[in-house]
Amino acid sequence: MSDPAFEQMYREVILDHYKNPRGHGVIEDADAEAEGQNPLCGDEVSIYVAFAEDGETIDEVKFSGRGCAISQAATSMLTEMAQGRTATEVATMDKDELLDEIGIPLTPVRLKCAMLGLTTLKVALHKAKGTPLPEGLAGLDELELT
């Protein structure tokens, strides 16, 4: 790669998470789960959560589905970030924390790719624990969330 623009966007850590995603798979009998879609491309992600014995601390997060490098890498990073935190901590996690971890400039369109995993995880936690819904979905509690 000679062009610095590619290097900036597809830096090694993104490609590494994309090619070797952490937490990729399914948790059978998960304590919380949800499916999310990126309407831009039709990509789907399923998120599975297992809680520790206290029923509040996240023991493990896994994900399945297809997506672009940005969404897959972001979700992969997220599974590591969420582990050991409580449902409430993750539900109120600021999106900038994940964006800092991703560490690349994202256009508004690609931001949707990057946020797909976090949004879906927050929906899963909401369904299981009644934690706040993610920004943008707030107020949709009355509607059926998949």
Add this chain to the structure above:
Amino acid sequence: MTAGTKLDARTLRRDFPIFEQEIHGRPLAFLDSAASSQKPRQMLEAMDRFYETSYANVHRGVYELAERATAALELSREKVRAFLNAPHAREVIFVRNATEAINLVAYAWGLWNLRPGDVVLVTELEHHSNFVPWQFIAGKTGARLAMIPLDERGELDLSGLDAVGRDGAVRVVATNLVSNSLGTINPVARLASWAHEQGAIFVCDAAQAAPHLRVDVQALGADFVAISGHKMCGPSGVGALWGRSELLLRMDPFLTGGHMISSVRLERTSWGELPHKFEAGTAPMAEAVGLGAAIDYLEAVGLEAIEAHEHELVAYALGRLGEVPGITLYGPPADRRAGIVSFNLEGIHPHDVAQILDLQGVAIRAGHHCCQPLMHRLGVTATNRASFYLYTIPEEIDQLVEGLHTVRKVFA
């Protein structure tokens, strides 16, 4: 330039100001005309001229400017009529886009004519614009939505048609003329005549066809035909619905309000004549003028020349793209498709392909192209799509192919 003459894309390109710039330090290779086309100076100037010299609300005032504006709007209507070879200008209704045109038919015809047990037949190739309105109205009326499937080449498989028609319940057949995803040119005249044998209406989404090939509503035998201005060198915000007057006259309006009435009393309002009954509110006047100018431009170049140019580009693109390792190309052979090529690179998501191409000045579409049923059929969630128009030159396709090699290097 007369129709049938080969067009000179390099010369035409100078009419399009968008190409007078570089993107990320590279010449702009704009390969997303199927999403929306670029705009020629002639069309932009026609809109400016209208605003600067003839602007007032139409069909209202009796003063000079209102007369000029009304004449300009109606002249554009006549241009659309001639462009589509429609029998009457009053059958041409200005709408926002093809999606609104199809919603007009789905609501103003479908909602009142469909009954439980009726069948609305669409295709697996449909853009959501000609799928979701029918699914929604079928849900409201108890009608059933059925789909003509695709064969392996990405063309409609009509072998099951007679089975679908056996119950005599088909009331609407709705298909596009050209697929926006694969570029497939569908056998619309045949489907229209089959629809009429069933006693069904035939609704044709010609949004992706009108920019590229001659659309003749009478030769197609359709009942309704929808087009979008923005895909055919016109401005966004205007499209047209053509409908047979026998049907339009028997339909209630879609939107109600100003302009579309003949008289309003507390007890009752009577509807205006065609086309006004379907044009509530202030029309997209300047946009309609722009659409008229776009039609003038396309007719001067020649639809036949545009179609031939795109066939050449598609054949060239299919050959060049075939050189890229790990590529899957979707859709029919070059001679049976418009200027659209959909593809995937093995192991690399279309968003990533499109992003890295963008950094090399190449604009393509990556996603589901508003065709999720089709994507499902192809077993993918998204594809890359390169699409061509009258201003596309082979160097842009070369730039795309070179870009794809770089994409593969980044992901190697």
